[in-house]
Amino acid sequence: MKKVVKSSCPLNCWDCCGFEVTVENGKVTKVDGDKDHPITQGKICGRGRMLGDKTNSKERLTVPLKKVKGQFEEISWEQALNEIAEKMSEVKENYSPTAVLHSHDYANTGMLKKLDKRFFNCYGGVTELVGSLCWGSGIEAQTWDFGSSFSHAPDDIFHSKNVVIWGRNVTRTNMHLFHYLQEAKKRGSTITVIDPIYNATAKIADHYISIKPGMDGLVAIGIMKYLVEENKHDQQFIINHTVGFHDLVTLLNSISMEDIVTSAEVSDADIKYLASIYSDGPTSTYLGLGMQRYANGGNTIRLIDALVAVSGNVGISGGGANFGNLQVGNSFNRSALTLPQKKASTRQFTMMKQAEGILNAENPGIKMIFVTCGNPLAQVPNSTKVKQAFESVETLVVVDHFLTDTAELADYVLPTTTVFEEEDIYCASMYHHYVNYGEQLVVPPGEAKSDLWIWAQLAKRLGFGEEFNFSRAEFLEMGLSHLHEHGITLERLKDEKRLSLPVSHVPWDKREFLTPSGKFEFTSLTAEDKGYEGKPHYLPPRESSKSNPLLAKKYPYQLLTIHPLRSNHSQHYILIEALQKIKIEISEDIASEKEISEGDTVTIFNDRGKLSGTVKIMKKAHPKTINVDEGQWHKFGGSVNLLTPDEDSDNGQGSILYDCLVNIEKTNEMF
Ligand SMILES: Nc1nc2c(c(=O)[nH]1)N[C@H]1C(S)=C(S)[C@@H](COP(=O)(O)OP(=O)(O)OC[C@H]3O[C@@H](n4cnc5c(=O)[nH]c(N)nc54)[C@H](O)[C@@H]3O)O[C@H]1N2
Ligand SMILES: Nc1nc2c(c(=O)[nH]1)N[C@H]1C(S)=C(S)[C@@H](COP(=O)(O)OP(=O)(O)OC[C@H]3O[C@@H](n4cnc5c(=O)[nH]c(N)nc54)[C@H](O)[C@@H]3O)O[C@H]1N2
Ligand code: SF4
Numbered sequence: 044m045k046k047v048v049k050s051s052c053p054l055n056c057w058d059c060c061g062f063e064v065t066v067e068n069g070k071v072t073k074v075d076g077d078k079d080h081p082i083t084q085g086k087i088c089g090r091g092r093m094l095g096d097k098t099n100s101k102e103r104l105t106v107p108l109k110k111v112k113g114q115f116e117e118i119s120w121e122q123a124l125n126e127i128a129e130k131m132s133e134v135k136e137n138y139s140p141t142a143v144l145h146s147h148d149y150a151n152t153g154m155l156k157k158l159d160k161r162f163f164n165c166y167g168g169v170t171e172l173v174g175s176l177c178w179g180s181g182i183e184a185q186t187w188d189f190g191s192s193f194s195h196a197p198d199d200i201f202h203s204k205n206v207v208i209w210g211r212n213v214t215r216t217n218m219h220l221f222h223y224l225q226e227a228k229k230r231g232s233t234i235t236v237i238d239p240i241y242n243a244t245a246k247i248a249d250h251y252i253s254i255k256p257g258m259d260g261l262v263a264i265g266i267m268k269y270l271v272e273e274n275k276h277d278q279q280f281i282i283n284h285t286v287g288f289h290d291l292v293t294l295l296n297s298i299s300m301e302d303i304v305t306s307a308e309v310s311d312a313d314i315k316y317l318a319s320i321y322s323d324g325p326t327s328t329y330l331g332l333g334m335q336r337y338a339n340g341g342n343t344i345r346l347i348d349a350l351v352a353v354s355g356n357v358g359i360s361g362g363g364a365n366f367g368n369l370q371v372g373n374s375f376n377r378s379a380l381t382l383p384q385k386k387a388s389t390r391q392f393t394m395m396k397q398a399e400g401i402l403n404a405e406n407p408g409i410k411m412i413f414v415t416c417g418n419p420l421a422q423v424p425n426s427t428k429v430k431q432a433f434e435s436v437e438t439l440v441v442v443d444h445f446l447t448d449t450a451e452l453a454d455y456v457l458p459t460t461t462v463f464e465e466e467d468i469y470c471a472s473m474y475h476h477y478v479n480y481g482e483q484l485v486v487p488p489g490e491a492k493s494d495l496w497i498w499a500q501l502a503k504r505l506g507f508g509e510e511f512n513f514s515r516a517e518f519l520e521m522g523l524s525h526l527h528e529h530g531i532t533l534e535r536l537k538d539e540k541r542l543s544l545p546v547s548h549v550p551w552d553k554r555e556f557l558t559p560s561g562k563f564e565f566t567s568l569t570a571e572d573k574g575y576e577g578k579p580h581y582l583p584p585r586e587s588s589k590s591n592p593l594l595a596k597k598y599p600y601q602l603l604t605i606h607p608l609r610s611n612h613s614q615h616y617i618l619i620e621a622l623q624k625i626k627i628e629i630s631e632d633i634a635s636e637k638e639i640s641e642g643d644t645v646t647i648f649n650d651r652g653k654l655s656g657t658v659k660i661m662k663k664a665h666p667k668t669i670n671v672d673e674g675q676w677h678k679f680g681g682s683v684n685l686l687t688p689d690e691d692s693d694n695g696q697g698s699i700l701y702d703c704l705v706n707i708e709k710t711n712e713m714f
């Protein structure tokens with residue numbers, strides 16, 4: 044029997060696409076786009092399309108595993124759950140619940156994936172991870188400036204006279220924005236791309252500006268200098284709706300245009316061009332996440348926000364500093380699902396420094412780690428330290444679909460279900476404002492069980508089973524409860540599949556900001572309250588010739604580790620043989636300086652680690668730039684995070700993954 048059913052992509056991605064999934068004889072045979080989805084309109088990427096293959100993959104984990112004398116053995120669920128629950132009780136009794144660390148990321152955007160937090164809160168509150176490897180610095184920066192991070196609705200781009208894509212790899216990571224961008228261009232908008240890599244989005248741009256990585260804040264300062272000098276700033280907006288403009292002007296006056304041009308390696312003409320489009324709006328800015336993964340990441344986003352505000356592009360149709368879209372996730376009743384009031388104790392490590400936290404934890408030390416929706420061995424910076432940390436604990440439990448690098452280290456590996464094997468609702472707080480429904484379409488293979496089933500079983504054994512005594516539908520309704528007054532219910536979602544959430548399509552149009560002053564804050568009171576510099580200022584990246592000339596001499600090249608085209612982080616490498624090798628992309632000047640040709644084997648290295656692979660030359664990339672796509676598995680050559688630094692960004696909430704210097708040598712063979 045064959046049926047075609049509407050579903051949703053669960054992957055951590057800007058787009059949150061609608062699917063049409065073909066199921067034949069109990070198997071997913073095709074994943075296609077849903078033409079009726081208002082935003083994604085039938086188009087999906089290869090990562091989404093491959094979720095059928097992922098579900099059917101022979102490599103899937105189907106039985107719980109326990110490591111005995113260094114080897115995995117298959118065990119029953121009963122044994123796995125009993126032993127894990129027993130260990131959790133012991134740890135709680137002998138130490139404290141915070142001797143357990145919950146290490147997670149956001150590999151699946153399903154709402155019920157949040158129930159892991161409910162489980163750990165009811166257990167008593169564990170050591171939790173805060174901040175984000177992904178977008179933490181930018182979210183915190185926009186929280187300081189606007190009070191939160193909200194984006195314009197996708198079709199508002201048609202009101203933009205100019206669109207600036209600032210460090211977002213749109214064709215690769217946000218394909219539906221690319222579609223809107225092409226349409227906006229047809230309707231007459233200009234497109235400018237600012238990026239150290241001449242990517243496919245740059246190719247359709249009217250103007251491409253190549254920039255030295257980590258220097259965007261300086262360029263924003265340069266543009267603002269021109270706007271203020273030429274009296275092209277929006278004085279009405281500044282007077283009525285902002286605080287701290289005087290501090291901003293002091294900053295603008297303290298940095299010369301010569302300094303900006305030399306340090307950012309962007310020409311004066313390009314900065315003037317940008318000033319001309321920002322003063323001739325509406326101009327929308329689509330900020331990417333790559334450029335805030337630096338030690339100055341928060342600072343960079345704050346300066347670009349300031350530029351958007353100074354040029355009068357805040358709260359107007361066709362404008363906006365589009366970064367995250369937290370109003371989407373805020374629509375749901377998260378605390379009903381996660382029960383934060385249940386945790387009696389808590390301790391926090393940042394996501395970035397989880398390895399250091401584990402290694403240095405005292406009173407209590409970390410005795411047990413639970414990993415869900417994450418693959419820290421591949422994705423968290425400084426992999427050598429991460430491995431050391433995860434190996435140092437008594438018990439490591441990993442819930443996953445595959446035997447990943449992290450699962451390989453585990454004492455217990457629990458096999459879980461994929462998107463098509465469970466019911467959930469999906470949305471991404473990144474771009475559009477629709478929520479998608481996805482029903483269970485097929486039966487999980489072997490003994491794979493949903494994350495929720497695992498939590499409920501463990502909860503029962505730990506004495507708080509009643510907190511999980513709800514059906515999936517009841518949990519979904521709980522999460523939707525704030526939306527009931529807007530007519531959004533599970534029943535309607537099941538019926539209509541995609542519903543528009545009641546969020547603003549032009550954020551801040553009422554000029555009411557969520558900051559302490561209620562205004563846009565060039566000088567941030569939230570920052571000051573938290574003990575940070577609140578005034579606008581400039582910070583350089585941490586690993587650069589400006590901040591560390593000695594290091595830059597030893598390691599002269601900037602290593603970017605951007606998101607792979609065909610994989611969502613580490614998730615697809617196991618499914619695509621062609622991806623199972625390391626590609627090291629280098630700018631043309633490095634190739635000539637080091638006499639390296641395309642196809643050569645090279646090793647990149649710094650004090651943290653090294654990685655070998657085959658060279659590809661990046662045409663028109665910014666000089667001294669290298670890229671290795673993130674997400675690779677250890678058995679296919681190793682994660683690029685062997686080289687990346689594990690510090691927190693300037694505002695304490697983000698990673699500095701791209702703030703990374705390396706050197707490169709030709710090698711005859713792989714290490
Ligand atoms: N194919 C694919 N798509 C994905 C994902 C994936 O793994 N694969 N992951 C999803 C997730 S979780 C996220 S967070 C998003 C991320 O989406 P993006 O923000 O688009 O992706 P990144 O790879 O983080 O980097 C974006 C761009 O930043 C540029 N860049 C790096 N440093 C700088 C800088 O200093 N200045 C400027 N101006 N540009 C810089 C890079 O060259 C790159 O073009 O993508 C989502 N979509
Ligand atoms: N060097 C470098 N490192 C990076 C980045 C970078 O740009 N450069 N990007 C960072 C960013 S933006 C992000 S968002 C993170 C992503 O980091 P992660 O979220 O850790 O990466 P993923 O590979 O997407 O997923 C991790 C694991 O979750 C599993 N998984 C998927 N769905 C489920 C589920 O429903 N239940 C359970 N239990 N497991 C599931 C997958 O099989 C996979 O093994 O990586 C960060 N790391
Ligand atoms: S990975 Fe992103 S673009 Fe691809 S199908 Fe999923 S949501 Fe859509």
Ligand SMILES: [Mo]
Nearest residue numbers: 055176177178
């Ligand atoms: Mo991310």
